[in-house]
Amino acid sequence: MERITKSTTAGQRARVGVMGGTFDPIHHGHLVAASEVAATFGLDEVIFVPTGQPWQKQHKKVSHSEHRYLMTVVATASNPRFTVSRVDIDRPGVTYTIDTLRDLRRQRPQAELFFITGADALAQIMSWKDVDELWGLAHFVGVTRPGHELPDLGRQDVSLLEVPALAISSTGCRERVAEHQPVWYLVPDGVVQYIAKHQLYLESSEAENA
């Protein structure tokens, strides 16, 4: 029997957001962006998808995928509409969104997918693998982010949304931890505790990959 959520009535397709990110660590900028898109587009669910190996960050040191996955689980646990997928971290090799969306469509053939990106990621989208095929797999929603221009790609299947401006970045959070400054209220409480327990980010994140 098909599962019917509060927003989706019988016969309607579920509306599912996909929030992809490195999430190293996940912060309130990610969570507010997902929440705003969910409210504006009447989404039944937002699936957070931590990347496996982000190819455009190969020159940077990225934390182990299990740490990034578990921090994402902790950060989203209190929201019944937020879920976390392992599709990218369990797929061997470099992560491409074309594979993410194909996998999610196989898992949710009835769902209408909305891929959520910040302004900086949307500005790079024309460099993503198989971009011409991406458009057919999801509707794309670009959200505002302080310090980044939201590009108008001139496509009807790309929506632009203004969200509360939170000048938070994972890079900034990692730098603060490395400098022994607090990250309380930049990331969820459970993520602060996870970072401390596992002693993440005590070295500069800009180091080259070994």
Ligand SMILES: Nc1ncnc2c1ncn2[C@@H]1O[C@H](COP(=O)(O)OP(=O)(O)OP(=O)(O)O)[C@@H](O)[C@H]1O
């Ligand atoms: N403060 C923010 N406001 C809106 N969107 C954001 C914000 N931070 C990140 N995003 C978006 O969330 C997605 C995942 O971002 P990511 O995990 O790379 O975080 P980040 O803060 O950009 O990380 P880093 O500083 O390590 O590059 C991207 O689409 C990005 O544009």
Ligand SMILES: O=C(O)c1ccc[n+]([C@@H]2O[C@H](COP(=O)([O-])O)[C@@H](O)[C@H]2O)c1
């Ligand atoms: O498919 C690609 O070529 C591609 C290139 C860069 C980024 N992405 C996706 O964009 C999302 C945000 O990535 P990032 O690197 O800003 O954390 C995440 O889901 C990535 O997998 C995808």
